[in-house]
Amino acid sequence: MSENDQNNTTDYKVELDIFEGPLDLLLYLIRKEEVDIYDIPIERITTQYLEYISMMKMLDLNIAGEFIVMAATLMMIKSRLLLPQDERPELVDDDEDDPRWDLVRKLVEYKKFKDAASRLQQRELMQENIFGQGSDAMILEPEDPGLVLQDISLFDLLAAFREALDRARPEDISEIHAERFTVADKIAEVIEVVRKRGSVGFSELFHPEASRPEIVCTFLALLELIRLCHVAARQDSHFGEIRLTARDDMNTEQSDAEEVLDEHEQ
Amino acid sequence: MNTNSERVASLKQLVGGMIFAANRPLPSKEIRQCLKAVAENDADTGSVFAEVREKEIVAIIEELRRDFVRLESGFSIAEVPGGYRLQSDVVCGPWLKQLLDVGRPNRLSQPALETLAIIAYRQPISKSEIESVRGVGADHVIRLLMEMQLVRITGRSDLPGRPFLYGTTTTFLEHFGLRGIEDLSDVEPALSAEIGALRKREAGLELKEQPELLPDEDVVSNIADGDDVPQSE
16 A cells, blocks of 8 residues: 555545434433433533543544533523522523523423324335225335434444443553554444444444454444444334344445545545 | 116226226225216216215225225225325235345334424424424535435425425325325324414415315425515515
């Protein structure tokens, strides 16, 4: 591999747009922590929320400004809750006793549409199996890559990522070595594993000896492969183990890793 | 000339035959018109069915549907946007997909589905209203939904800046197997009040003739046109 190629592969940047918003993340955490939406433990949820934000930053994902605004809102609510009620500074149009109320109302409203969305999804799956007279098969344009984290939410992936990080070998500060892992290498590696075994558990991609930089690279590689529809991520139960499978159309003769890298160049 | 003049087909046969032969969604109204036209042209064969009402046709279709289900014929009659059609049973899906060589199905992502749900239940709705429900920008997702023709611009709001208003399309109804927007209240009962409000807004617009099925293209585009008049100076 020439010097030039080497540079190309180290510079590989995963550009994943996030279409999930801060309310998504909050609802995800509320469900994961099994807490009451009407009585959110702000302290706990805020801590977790910030953890996810910092993970997204660590991965260099393009997170929307709204995530930061929500972080500020959460911290504001938290600080107001700490004050006795009669000492809380007046807020404009604040007629609620509970500073969480405004947020709760938004979450509850949003959740209704989220539920409607999953009902629609069930119908979509059912319709796939119905063929009618005089109607061509659905002609929806091919999906925009980047919008296809469909079988699983980004936050489920991030939760699994966090577990992998927690298991990571503690960093050895006495030794500093050059970066040995690149996203491009990891893409090739993940493709090979998934292809050979058909279906792989998320945690199996991260061997116990993996260091944090290696875990980050592997995870970014995985996100990219999901984004480009080369790998499907599924979860059989809420918060269960994520399984990765090769997509049906991933059996071309050409090396898939090369293909992915080519696509990225364009 | 032929023996048919003595043994006239039953209404059930006729309705079934029409739905089969139409090879497209057939509205009950059109079935009635057809019965009437034959009665006028050929009093011998058709006169019996000259006065059949739409209600009876709908009842006969339901009877046919039950017959198909009982027979396990593999297909049945279903109401879709635009009328009744024959369609295969859901349980046959996996085999039919193989037979017809259907590729990877197009499924929508969560953010796309959520945005679509907000538009469906709150239409006509502006982008900023959609964004305030989801708490995040919606530009890209709306553009994608419009490319897939699940969503369209139905008019403009009177608010400052006259932002576009979005609504769902017939393709949307077909994609999710809905007969009309009303079916959405069964999809998510917690949001059925939204559908009620939607119906009221529509009633307020004094649409000339509102068929049982919801906004067909003309009606919606009329609203859009009407809305655009003052602005096109």
